[in-house]
Amino acid sequence: MxxxxxxxxxxxxxxxxxxxxxxxxxxxxxxxxxxxxxxxxxxxxxxxxxxxxxxxxxxxxxxxxxxxxxxxxxxxxxxxxxxxxxxxxxxxxxxxxxxxxxxxxxxxxxxxxxxxxxxxxxxxxxxxxxRKPVEVKRDLGKIISFVSNKGGVGKSTMSVSVACEVARRLPPGRVLLVDVSLHLGSCAPMLDLAPPTSLAHAARERNRLDETLLRKLTVRHECGLDLLGAPIDAVEAADIDDEALSRTLTLARRTYDWVIVDTFPMLDGMIMAILDLSDRAYVVVQNTVPNVIGAARLLPVIRHLGFPEERTRIVLNNNFERAPGGLTLPDVEARLDADVDHVIPYQKKLITALNTGRPYILHGTQLFGFGKSIRRLVDDLMSDVPEDDGVAEEAPAARPQPKRARPGQNPKTAFAGE
Ligand SMILES: Nc1ncnc2c1ncn2[C@@H]1O[C@H](COP(=O)(O)OP(=O)(O)OP(=O)(O)O)[C@@H](O)[C@H]1O
Ligand SMILES: [Mg+2]
The missing domain is CATH 3.40.50.2300 (Response regulator)
Structure with missing residues (x-):
């Protein structure tokens, strides 16, 4: 209309x-x-x-x-x-x-x-x-995941930034950030938090996990988000399997309006379990050749798993386009054979943010550059995530792949003057 x-x-x-x-x-x-x-x-x-x-x-x-x-x-x-x-x-x-x-x-x-x-x-x-923002339903939240098959592309940076930005727009306690980086979590240090419990506790308590217990396993950040931290070591991580993770996420979206999931660079059963429950998956890529090749291989795999293209978004993070020899946006899109939905520019102050545990999105400017691009990504996310029509609650199944609906986003806007 x-x-x-x-x-x-x-x-x-x-x-x-x-x-x-x-x-x-x-x-x-x-x-x-x-x-x-x-x-x-x-x-x-x-x-x-x-x-x-x-x-x-x-x-x-x-x-x-x-x-x-x-x-x-x-x-x-x-x-x-x-x-x-x-x-x-x-x-x-x-x-x-x-x-x-x-x-x-x-x-x-x-x-x-x-x-x-x-x-x-x-x-x-x-x-x-x-456009009127979509009313968030209290009974079933949205699960948003950040994935890639390459390490160090910015999945954790994106997850933490987006979770903080969504959280600060809502009353406290409505956003859960889940750190599923089983090898080494980074969300807690990025937020200067030291959670005493983790995803491993949720996995161990899978049979008695309810909303109250889930909330107790999290730690609150001053921006209002709750963090369910990554296991502290490989021994703890061994308690987590696909089934425990699915159960935790299914409960999480009954408890919170938004569940943001930071993942690790591997496409295994665990990531498939996360994708199965995700209302939106952001594939994070950087514009270097090995990275883009990795993403170009990941995208068809995600599609073949039955994850609808319309729920996938591509984020070009840490944009090096201006560096000599850097791939341009058209290069990246041509190699991916897909449009990039969001371009997140390089922000040198992220290093300080990382080392001090003070997220740039909460303390830096949102008028241009990184802050503005994240704000726009969140604007798009909060107004555009589809209703729960096709997402299975307990037993996710392969879904058909309708043609992807574009979000009306112009990623090129992030390039100029920012
Ligand atoms: N837009 C950006 N500008 C500048 N630095 C960035 C940007 N995005 C990420 N970084 C930096 O890149 C490094 C890797 O980021 P991050 O830890 O988020 O990647 P990751 O994909 O989560 O890595 P892993 O796969 O190991 O979990 C960090 O030092 C982070 O501060
Ligand atoms: Mg990470």
Missing amino acids: ETTPQILVVGSDPMLKEEFEAAVSNLRRWKPVVHFVRSTRQAVEVARSRRPEVVCMQLEADPRTLKTFAEEIEASAPDSVVVALYRPENLGFGEGEHSVVIEAMRAQVRDFLRRPLAGPELQQLLDRLL
Whole structure:
């Protein structure tokens, strides 16, 4: 079903009209009516009479113009959302540009659109701003897993970051992070936690495990997530098998709204048990040749296991595209024979975050780069995870493979200006 929001575009650049018209013609689900005006004065008048859902204004070097404008829009059309249009070449990492972004956020600017405008980016913005988030059902949570057949690609970094970001959007105790890294868990140190119990205890107690006991085996992080830690050594890990893991995860999703599972680089029965229960699996890959070859082999295996393509997302993490000799996004997509859904850029401060146990997503910026990309991944996740229709609760079976529904995501957005 198509929806027709109104978009008001403000600016004197003649290219704006052309860019918006082209971008609008490529939209799915949305069929917006776009009004163009040249001055902020005209914009306020149009906003008052037409009450557009979205007002887009060019981000100027002087943020005060935007601030005054946003205040006027707020007074005349309080339900309209102000979005700043920017050109990446004018918005780098320099002090000046950085402060423009901060000022824009202070001026109640809710989002940003990159110019020249691309259809997928506009699609993503409308999805983000105007689509109602899916109500999370209290009785059955979502299981989200991060997988790869290569080590060190960022599965734990992604799991911890996504779990923290989801947790901070919800009341405490609604998100469980499960560290299934049987060889050596890393979620606990990443969160500066030292859980006295682990997944191995849940496995040992499988016959009397209930919601209360499961919660008791976890440890709470200040952002509100609960962590079920990895076993401390190989002896403990030996108590965990596919069946114990399935039972624990099945109970976990009755206890929590979101269950985020960090895995280890191997495709064995344990990972298959996790996939069987996952509402979404993120395949994490880095853009180096061995990594991409690994992922290219993993994807068909996952498909052949009966895991629906529409529940799979590909994350290109730690993007080295700008490094000399780095594979480009089109290279990666061509070798994978699949689209990349999310690009997570390199963030040098992750090392400090790792060593101090203070997750970057909670303490670093979300305006650009790594923080922004994770925020967008979580936006997509929380608004787009399918209902429980096809997920078997106790005895997962192979499922058909409908054509994958794209999430309206433009991964290329993470490359420019970030
Ligand atoms: N986007 C990124 N930018 C910079 N560093 C990153 C990024 N993602 C991950 N790293 C770093 O890469 C290293 C490996 O990450 P991580 O431990 O998350 O990988 P993994 O896939 O979980 O590894 P394993 O397979 O051993 O469990 C860590 O030092 C982490 O800080
Ligand atoms: Mg790991």
